[in-house]
């Protein structure tokens with residue numbers, strides 16, 4: 001073959017007009033699963049996972065811009081992404097941005113999955129450049145760039161018509177709405193109107209999570225329905241139709257589980273599943289006028305060709321008694337957002353934790369007062385807690401103040417007992433330094449050992465609190481100012497736990513006059529369990545972004561500074577403790593280096 005012929009042949013390969021086929025048809029025709037990829041090598045067959053066809057083929061529908069997919073485990077979701085990238089390389093070369101939660105996930109997916117497909121499938125020969133970098137796969141007419149959601153700002157320079165955002169509920173929390181996955185995708189594709197495609201995929205986490213929000217706001221939502229082998233009734237596979245005996249052991253359950261048709265009650269076993277799937281179809285859950293721009297698809301692992309009804313039931317049995325495992329089952333296997341029972345605090349329940357002591361009065365059992373101040377741009381939220389033996393706590397007062405002078409007065413006040421006799425003054429109070437930082441440092445330096453600068457930790461920490469020396473510019477004080485970094489999640493967990501303790505010793509209580517607005521703020525957050533680096537991590541998040549949580553933050557600061565003065569060591573039967581407080585060495589602030 002001479003050089004010219006060679007050139008012409010190559011040119012024909014490269015400039016061969018695209019076939020008029022859809023992604024699913026392309027995969028059936030060209031994709032081969034090599035032994036590098038799977039233990040069962042052979043041609044790709046969409047008929048095994050027919051629900052993926054419509055999702056992948058959205059790429060070929062010019063009207064659709066956003067494709068939302070709530071993907072559970074074991075249904076082949078990752079393959080859909082591989083097929084879309086493969087199709088683009090082979091049929092309509094263009095730029096792709098593939099965003100994943102972090103660096104490790106990106107490298108794994110690129111080198112362990114996608115590159116293997118591109119190297120072993122004939123159709124990519126002469127198109128895909130095998131010397132591509134892991135995070136930048138090059139091919140004729142385009143590229144597939146991998147993006148790290150952990151540093152989303154670095155993606156700002158990339159303009160692409162196709163963006164795939166995978167596992168969007170695992171993306172790190174962003175400080176501003178500007179950096180949300182949705183905004184990111186819209187920005188990156190805005191130069192390609194009428195051509196752009198945004199794929200948002202994830203296992204759901206919470207109703208407030210990215211993927212559930214997108215699902216709820218999609219123009220059209222679809223569920224996959226399959227026919228009953230006995231009566232032919234089309235239905236979505238639902239967990240509550242799976243029949244098994246909870247009292248059997250896990251092994252028995254794997255064999256004795258079946259699916260009950262919601263129409264005829266038919267006893268559907270796993271052997272019927274492949275045929276049901278093949279006859280399955282996506283059914284719209286809502287109607288709209290005109291063509292949808294965003295479409296959303298939801299599945300659960302009952303549809304998986306690789307998971308039996310019995311394995312699903314066994315997974316449930318193994319998970320049901322452990323919050324974290326159960327949450328994983330709901331998210332990853334049922335493809336549903338998690339609504340925790342015990343990790344949700346409700347304002348109404350909290351309002352039942354009111355004592356009969358009015359606002360501003362120190363309860364009889366109290367030996368110590370501490371405060372917390374949350375700083376906002378224009379005002380301060382403050383709160384004062386009374387503490388007694390056994391970590392007993394009651395909010396005795398709270399409010400809003402406009403100036404630090406007001407805060408000073410509030411914290412200097414002697415609060416009376418029920419007879420009106422002055423009983424206790426705030427011993428220490430924590431002030432948030434997140435906003436107006438220099439101003440707060442100045443204030444704390446003017447009130448040494450009473451006003452304690454605090455800040456919630458932005459990274460996980462083991463201790464309850466740790467000190468950090470602050471170097472001031474003017475160095476007015478010889479002793480450096482000590483800022484306390486607080487493990488807010490730990491304190492929030494403890495407060496939530498103490499709210500469940502019946503009123504009395506060890507309980508976290510409200511005074512008789514606490515109102516609903518206060519209770520709403522205290523219960524504005526709920527506990528979320530996430531896995532980070534294979535480890536379960538609990539964090540507190542706002543239930544909805546609109547909720548105010550200032551007095552909740554005040555409660556954390558107040559609790560943390562109470563710990564700094566050894567509140568946990570308060571003993572019963574020391575009625576004079578408060579009068580002696582001035583000489584009470586144990587109540588002094590800890591020395592530098594002390595940690596909890």
Ligand SMILES: [Zn+2]
Nearest residue numbers: 228231261264
């Ligand atoms: Zn039936």
